[in-house]
Amino acid sequence: MSTLALVPLLPLLGFLVNGIVGPRLPKAWVSFIGCALPALSFVLTAQLFFELRDGGEPLTTTLFTWAALPGFTVEAALYFDAVAAVMCGIVTGIGTLIHIYSIGYMHGDRSYARYFAYLNLFLFFMLLLVLGSNLLVMFVGWEGVGLASYLLIGFWFTDPVKTAAGIKAFVVNRVGDAGFLLAAFLLQWHAGTLDFQQINAFFAATPAAPAVMTAIGVLLLIGACGKSAQIPLHVWLPDAMAGPTPVSALIHAATMVTAGVYLLARMNGFFLQAPDALMVVTWVGAATAFFGATMGITQWNLKKVLAYSTMSQIGLMVMACGLGAFSAGLFHLYTHAFFKACLFLAAGAVLHALHGEEDMRNMGALARRLPFTFAVFLVATLALTGLPPFAGFFSKDEILWMAWAAPGGSPLLWAVASAASFMTAFYMFRAVFLTFLGGDRVAPDVARKLHAPSLTMTLVLAVLALDSIAAGWIGLPGSLREWLGTTAPFYAFVEPVTGHAALREGVSHSTEWLLMGVAVLLAVAGITLAWWVYGRAHRSALAQPRGGALRDWVANGYYVDALYERGVVGTLDGVSRTLLTRGIEPALAAISIALPARGAAALARSFARLQNGAVQAYVFYAAVALLVMLGWGVLRG
Amino acid sequence: MNTHALLVGLAAVLFCMGLAGVMIRRNVLAVIMSLEIMLNAVVLSFVTAATQSQTIEGAAMTLFIYVAATCEIALAMALVVLLVRRHGSLDVAAEQELKG
Amino acid sequence: MTQAFILFFGVLSVVFALLVLMLRQPMRAALALIAHMFCLAAIFAALGAHVMALLQVLIYVGAVMVFMVYTIMLLDDRDASYRHVYARMLLPALVVAALVAVALLMLLQGGAGADAAGVAEFGISAFSVAFMRQYWFHFELATVLLLIGIVVAWTTIKESR
Numbered sequence: 001m002s003t004l005a006l007v008p009l010l011p012l013l014g015f016l017v018n019g020i021v022g023p024r025l026p027k028a029w030v031s032f033i034g035c036a037l038p039a040l041s042f043v044l045t046a047q048l049f050f051e052l053r054d055g056g057e058p059l060t061t062t063l064f065t066w067a068a069l070p071g072f073t074v075e076a077a078l079y080f081d082a083v084a085a086v087m088c089g090i091v092t093g094i095g096t097l098i099h100i101y102s103i104g105y106m107h108g109d110r111s112y113a114r115y116f117a118y119l120n121l122f123l124f125f126m127l128l129l130v131l132g133s134n135l136l137v138m139f140v141g142w143e144g145v146g147l148a149s150y151l152l153i154g155f156w157f158t159d160p161v162k163t164a165a166g167i168k169a170f171v172v173n174r175v176g177d178a179g180f181l182l183a184a185f186l187l188q189w190h191a192g193t194l195d196f197q198q199i200n201a202f203f204a205a206t207p208a209a210p211a212v213m214t215a216i217g218v219l220l221l222i223g224a225c226g227k228s229a230q231i232p233l234h235v236w237l238p239d240a241m242a243g244p245t246p247v248s249a250l251i252h253a254a255t256m257v258t259a260g261v262y263l264l265a266r267m268n269g270f271f272l273q274a275p276d277a278l279m280v281v282t283w284v285g286a287a288t289a290f291f292g293a294t295m296g297i298t299q300w301n302l303k304k305v306l307a308y309s310t311m312s313q314i315g316l317m318v319m320a321c322g323l324g325a326f327s328a329g330l331f332h333l334y335t336h337a338f339f340k341a342c343l344f345l346a347a348g349a350v351l352h353a354l355h356g357e358e359d360m361r362n363m364g365a366l367a368r369r370l371p372f373t374f375a376v377f378l379v380a381t382l383a384l385t386g387l388p389p390f391a392g393f394f395s396k397d398e399i400l401w402m403a404w405a406a407p408g409g410s411p412l413l414w415a416v417a418s419a420a421s422f423m424t425a426f427y428m429f430r431a432v433f434l435t436f437l438g439g440d441r442v443a444p445d446v447a448r449k450l451h452a453p454s455l456t457m458t459l460v461l462a463v464l465a466l467d468s469i470a471a472g473w474i475g476l477p478g479s480l481r482e483w484l485g486t487t488a489p490f491y492a493f494v495e496p497v498t499g500h501a502a503l504r505e506g507v508s509h510s511t512e513w514l515l516m517g518v519a520v521l522l523a524v525a526g527i528t529l530a531w532w533v534y535g536r537a538h539r540s541a542l543a544q545p546r547g548g549a550l551r552d553w554v555a556n557g558y559y560v561d562a563l564y565e566r567g568v569v570g571t572l573d574g575v576s577r578t579l580l581t582r583g584i585e586p587a588l589a590a591i592s593i594a595l596p597a598r599g600a601a602a603l604a605r606s607f608a609r610l611q612n613g614a615v616q617a618y619v620f621y622a623a624v625a626l627l628v629m630l631g632w633g634v635l636r637g
Numbered sequence: 638m639n640t641h642a643l644l645v646g647l648a649a650v651l652f653c654m655g656l657a658g659v660m661i662r663r664n665v666l667a668v669i670m671s672l673e674i675m676l677n678a679v680v681l682s683f684v685t686a687a688t689q690s691q692t693i694e695g696a697a698m699t700l701f702i703y704v705a706a707t708c709e710i711a712l713a714m715a716l717v718v719l720l721v722r723r724h725g726s727l728d729v730a731a732e733q734e735l736k737g
Numbered sequence: 738m739t740q741a742f743i744l745f746f747g748v749l750s751v752v753f754a755l756l757v758l759m760l761r762q763p764m765r766a767a768l769a770l771i772a773h774m775f776c777l778a779a780i781f782a783a784l785g786a787h788v789m790a791l792l793q794v795l796i797y798v799g800a801v802m803v804f805m806v807y808t809i810m811l812l813d814d815r816d817a818s819y820r821h822v823y824a825r826m827l828l829p830a831l832v833v834a835a836l837v838a839v840a841l842l843m844l845l846q847g848g849a850g851a852d853a854a855g856v857a858e859f860g861i862s863a864f865s866v867a868f869m870r871q872y873w874f875h876f877e878l879a880t881v882l883l884l885i886g887i888v889v890a891w892t893t894i895k896e897s898r
Binding site for chain 3: 652653680712714
């Protein structure tokens, strides 16, 4: 068993043990198994990473030959190169941290073992997704994380709202999966292979017709949209906050929702030959970044704010991929994983302390009651808004620079992305002011039971907060690098696989400095505006939300959800009620139920008529049988 | 044609005529008579075999067939009497008690 | 000569068998059956099996058919079976029986081998001696069977009163 194969299989073992015998084991054992196996995976990943970094070749492990048909062979194989190493490290590292956090968060829960089993199952599938060397293995992981997401969102399944959220997530994911599969079919048809390296090489050498390339690219994008909650398949992410907060941190911030970005980055060789598809990708990402940010402004639920923020940030990553800056997108994925997980876990600490209260209108002035949580949340928010020297600044800045300077970019695109960043700063600090500062709106009975987060939760939060500060330092933007005279290890590591994005002609480094300054100014401006509106203890600002009809429109997600509900679900419902129930169902029932029943009865009756008590008839049957036997003898010669 | 082959063929024909009689006559006694025709056909084939191979085994067999036929007729007549007592007629169809 | 004899009586036996099938009154059918058995006895005699011919007439005609005639005399009545001679499945039964005959004939072709050398063991004394030498035990068992038959017949009739 090779080291690489062990990485996904250890969490699978954890799933099996905790899933089958977990409820009968003592909680300590469940926790240990649930956390130690992912930790072990992380150690193995680190070992493989160091081997790779020190001049190793990308590693391939074939587990078995899945199908060997004439003209179509596919292996169940894992592939470990720089990009996979980054993703693997994030998944196992942050995954392990969140497992440890869950020990404290889920402490009193009835289904403790089931939770850890599902979480390990998720890790297994996510690792398959990331390590898969061809589209088919990746699809197994793709579907699997969708399943794990459904199981975990609807974890408290006795509540119908939560199960509905889980179902919604799964169904919307499925729509994306259809795009993924169609793209896979087309790729197999044109390139004759599903292996990533071969596909990238094939299309780099012989690109197909532009229409085909665009079609495949758009279909892949649809798949990515489904998983990464981009427009128009974003409707499931806010509802997914119904699951436990560590789940939101792991799946809907750091790992599963980034699978779409990973897919785009993996297929970089292909996408670079499909410029039209890349244009679509760019603008879908930018639109999601912008509109996600607008929706974040209007939310009162703390976790939903973070959900829209995730959607928006991933939009930036997708946009970066569309511009050909895959390495920049990956870097933002990397830093975002840290501070977004930190934000979610800190929000989880708040929720845990307030015994499940999620509405920010019932919070406030928690900074003095939960000082450590406040500090961590503040650090992560600063990272998210992109202030130096926190992590988010370096990665987001690179993307904004690409939005201006890449061949597919333009000042307009940069403006849209910058507006999204401005709004991000605004609504994140709005959340900070409403939750931790300002007037105390916590209900008295809740306030009495308030408690600080437990040890495991605190430790994990500390680690993530530190990372939110430091993670960005390995990927300094180009101009900063020149100024400081250092290298960017992240880009150096990843770019042999993803390539370096080209720039337009005529852009200079001074523009980069200028844009960097503008970005910082916008972030500060957003924070200031948030303080002006929310930070000055204005209770009235909360009592009558301003904006009227526009606000309602935005707050309800631009009524996209309602559109889907009425358009898609309503249509299907109507068809089912009229055509299927009244038209096809009676016919099918008659054919498949009534007919065999009556046929069997008729057959039985006809056989019954043979037994009429007439002895001569029985002799006749015997004579017929005799004739048959004799006839057979005659025919046999 | 060989006499013996002819007689074997005759035995087969008589057997089938007896079979037909069992199936088509409505009088119980006629049915039993057809049964006797079948038995006789068998006896004929045995005797033919005996004379053809000049052994007495076939002839001994016919003797025992006669014994069986005698017993059979005795019992058959007893049963016929019982049947007539029960159903009041010699009609085979009258003895049909199942509805089918 | 013998062959013509056998042929003649063979055809006659078929005719009488046909009459058994077709005659409406049971008594007439019984008489046709007796005639059929006489024809068969003639065939046995022509074949040289005199003992068999003898026994055929004595036992079959003399015992079995007499018994049947007794019963007919006792029970004959103009009932439903007199009005309708044939059962409902006349045609299918005839067809099946005919097909069985055809199949049998086809299967029995080439079955009869060559005639062996004739040693007339079928004279009465010769046959009796040979028979009693080999089959005396079976003979005794057959008498037991007859006894059982008598007892059962009597019991069947008796119990129903």
